[in-house]
Amino acid sequence: MKLDSIIAPVSPQLKDFEAHFRRSLRSDVGLVDAVVRYMIKRKGKRIRPALVLLSAATCGEIGDATFRGAALVELLHTATLVHDDVVDDADTRRGWPSINRIWKNKVSVLLGDYVLARGLLLSLEHEDIAFLHSTSTAVRRMSEGELLQIQKSRQMNTDEVTYFRIIGDKTASLLATCCEIGARSATENDRKVEQLRAYGEAIGIAFQIRDDLLDFLGTERTIGKPVGGDLKEKKFTLPLIYAFRQAPNGRRKAVLRALKRGVKRKEIAEILEFVKEYGGIDYADRVAKEYRDRAVDCLADFPDSEAKRALTDLATFVVSRSK
Amino acid sequence: MKLDSIIAPVSPQLKDFEAHFRRSLRSDVGLVDAVVRYMIKRKGKRIRPALVLLSAATCGEIGDATFRGAALVELLHTATLVHDDVVDDADTRRGWPSINRIWKNKVSVLLGDYVLARGLLLSLEHEDIAFLHSTSTAVRRMSEGELLQIQKSRQMNTDEVTYFRIIGDKTASLLATCCEIGARSATENDRKVEQLRAYGEAIGIAFQIRDDLLDFLGTERTIGKPVGGDLKEKKFTLPLIYAFRQAPNGRRKAVLRALKRGVKRKEIAEILEFVKEYGGIDYADRVAKEYRDRAVDCLADFPDSEAKRALTDLATFVVSRSK
Numbered sequence: 001m002k003l004d005s006i007i008a009p010v011s012p013q014l015k016d017f018e019a020h021f022r023r024s025l026r027s028d029v030g031l032v033d034a035v036v037r038y039m040i041k042r043k044g045k046r047i048r049p050a051l052v053l054l055s056a057a058t059c060g061e062i063g064d065a066t067f068r069g070a071a072l073v074e075l076l077h078t079a080t081l082v083h084d085d086v087v088d089d090a091d092t093r094r095g096w097p098s099i100n101r102i103w104k105n106k107v108s109v110l111l112g113d114y115v116l117a118r119g120l121l122l123s124l125e126h127e128d129i130a131f132l133h134s135t136s137t138a139v140r141r142m143s144e145g146e147l148l149q150i151q152k153s154r155q156m157n158t159d160e161v162t163y164f165r166i167i168g169d170k171t172a173s174l175l176a177t178c179c180e181i182g183a184r185s186a187t188e189n190d191r192k193v194e195q196l197r198a199y200g201e202a203i204g205i206a207f208q209i210r211d212d213l214l215d216f217l218g219t220e221r222t223i224g225k226p227v228g229g230d231l232k233e234k235k236f237t238l239p240l241i242y243a244f245r246q247a248p249n250g251r252r253k254a255v256l257r258a259l260k261r262g263v264k265r266k267e268i269a270e271i272l273e274f275v276k277e278y279g280g281i282d283y284a285d286r287v288a289k290e291y292r293d294r295a296v297d298c299l300a301d302f303p304d305s306e307a308k309r310a311l312t313d314l315a316t317f318v319v320s321r322s323k
Numbered sequence: 324m325k326l327d328s329i330i331a332p333v334s335p336q337l338k339d340f341e342a343h344f345r346r347s348l349r350s351d352v353g354l355v356d357a358v359v360r361y362m363i364k365r366k367g368k369r370i371r372p373a374l375v376l377l378s379a380a381t382c383g384e385i386g387d388a389t390f391r392g393a394a395l396v397e398l399l400h401t402a403t404l405v406h407d408d409v410v411d412d413a414d415t416r417r418g419w420p421s422i423n424r425i426w427k428n429k430v431s432v433l434l435g436d437y438v439l440a441r442g443l444l445l446s447l448e449h450e451d452i453a454f455l456h457s458t459s460t461a462v463r464r465m466s467e468g469e470l471l472q473i474q475k476s477r478q479m480n481t482d483e484v485t486y487f488r489i490i491g492d493k494t495a496s497l498l499a500t501c502c503e504i505g506a507r508s509a510t511e512n513d514r515k516v517e518q519l520r521a522y523g524e525a526i527g528i529a530f531q532i533r534d535d536l537l538d539f540l541g542t543e544r545t546i547g548k549p550v551g552g553d554l555k556e557k558k559f560t561l562p563l564i565y566a567f568r569q570a571p572n573g574r575r576k577a578v579l580r581a582l583k584r585g586v587k588r589k590e591i592a593e594i595l596e597f598v599k600e601y602g603g604i605d606y607a608d609r610v611a612k613e614y615r616d617r618a619v620d621c622l623a624d625f626p627d628s629e630a631k632r633a634l635t636d637l638a639t640f641v642v643s644r645s646k
Contacts, residue, residue, distance in 0.1 A: 029467050030474055032470050083406075106469075117460075124452065124459060133444070133448075144355060150429065151352065
């Protein structure tokens with residue numbers, strides 16, 4: 001199943017969202033307007049706004065607050081991408097030249113700050129305090145999670161507990177926020193909001209485990225980046241962590257030594273064999289599917305609807321995608 | 324008069340502020356804690372928190388909300404500095420190696436995001452919504468102002484109206500926010516809050532005009548950066564804008580042509596002579612002092628106090644400093 005067809009139930013509302021989003025960034029400074037227009041033209045899949053809209057529709061009616069919540073998370077996400085491209089010195093984003101390539105780093109960083117401020121002001125003006133709290137918590141968790149990952153990859157000692165903390169913080173937190181905000185915009189029932197939030201956290205974790213699996217299993221063509229990138233960066237992900245636990249001491253130490261030195265293409269293939277041999281691939285696949293099931297369970301109390309079916313399909317999509 | 328002795332009336336409270344600030348950044352992630360400890364060790368003059376504290380003391384009593392407001396603006400300011408160093412690829416900050424030099428760009432950007440999120444959460448947890456609104460507005464204005472300045476320096480056509488918009492946005496907005504937040508934390512009287520806010524905006528403008536003057540008048544030794552830097556970057560500041568208005572067409576066009584080509588040391592000296600000859604230096608100095616007077620006028624209704632005298636001295640300090 002394709003992502004586009006899964007989120008089809010809210011595609012008319014995604015069009016309305018675009019108008020909200022554009023309006024929230026309007027500026028009388030010509031340079032700001034030019035960069036914003038460019039940013040909107042090369043927009044992504046709007047997966048986060050879609051999650052907000054689907055969560056709202058699962059709990060009740062999509063309304064103005066839903067659109068504002070969707071705009072807030074997308075503004076935040078956009079600010080992050082613009083800043084990321086500066087840090088990574090990226091030449092392209094989604095196949096288009098990056099903003100830093102066209103307008104330079106200084107403009108990119110300022111534009112990111114501008115986009116973030118507009119998101120905050122949009123929520124403050126409508127007193128969407130719960131949205132802001134959830135979003136700020138997500139920003140805190142995302143940055144802390146990434147920083148913990150960097151720390152652990154320097155120390156080379158990530159265990160399974162730390163792995164789940166890292167992926168929960170860096171990936172699941174924002175998806176949980178999308179679902180929470182969407183639900184909150186359509187219902188005052190705290191239990192429903194909490195169930196949607198838990199759904200978002202679970203698909204976030206499932207998504208990241210799948211992502212980490214694809215680093216072992218994908219091909220450069222399908223995943224769009226070189227295979228084994230995590231190993232090169234000394235990131236210990238679930239398949240490797242599990243294999244380390246199962247393998248005899250000698251084998252484990254040999255692989256660890258190779259990773260410490262820095263691995264090349266040939267050694268990556270050997271480590272992949274090692275991970276397969278000790279069950280790391282199967283284990284990670286199984287755990288990802290457990291999180292998919294957990295996500296689907298979170299939806300059990302909601303009446304059947306197109307939106308609920310979309311969220312259910314989405315949970316399966318994230319653990320079966322090949323890119 | 325020295326800055327340290329001007330803000331002396333709140334130096335005991337600035338110590339309390341440090342404890343608040345450190346607490347607000349606490350993390351169980353070792354890497355975060357290490358960078359934060361480093362950041363705090365090489366702290367700046369805490370001029371923004373001092374403004375918050377002095378404004379509160381001018382309106383009433385310094386309280387918990389004052390410290391939270393001071394922490395919010397300083398967290399925001401810190402996040403900006405960390406990100407700026409990445410953009411400028413700076414090696415040092417306040418004489419210490421920059422965070423990006425020690426921990427790399429990725430860590431710097433994430434740390435900046437983390438600091439910002441902690442600031443937002445601190446305010447949200449205490450429902451300091453007015454603080455957040457003022458601060459977010461400042462972030463919007465700062466980024467828009469800087470972007471407008473970049474746009475104008477590319478087009479080489481800044482006039483006086485645009486100049487005041489730029490410096491109001493990029494510099495005065497945050498100082499106005501400091502004073503507004505400080506006042507708001509100590510009084511519910513909207514008129515007083517507005518007067519302090521106007522004071523902050525006025526000293527911000529006076530400060531920036533003085534800064535722009537020093538680019539013409541200072542020496543590399545006193546201002547700590549090469550003289551004429553604004554001319555090299557094609558930034559049109561008040562002394563030049565005024566001289567352009569006064570000079571005959573031919574002279575103006577010759578200088579404009581030189582700036583377009585890019586100026587070297589010798590030409591900078593010639594342009595400085597041009598600006599002096601047509602009264603640009605005197606004019607900018609006069610306008611800065613008008614803004615100082617305007618700032619002092621904003622304090623007229625407040626009863627005499629140590630804090631009020633400090634704010635008055637501060638207004639004179641910003642227009643007479645030589646670095």
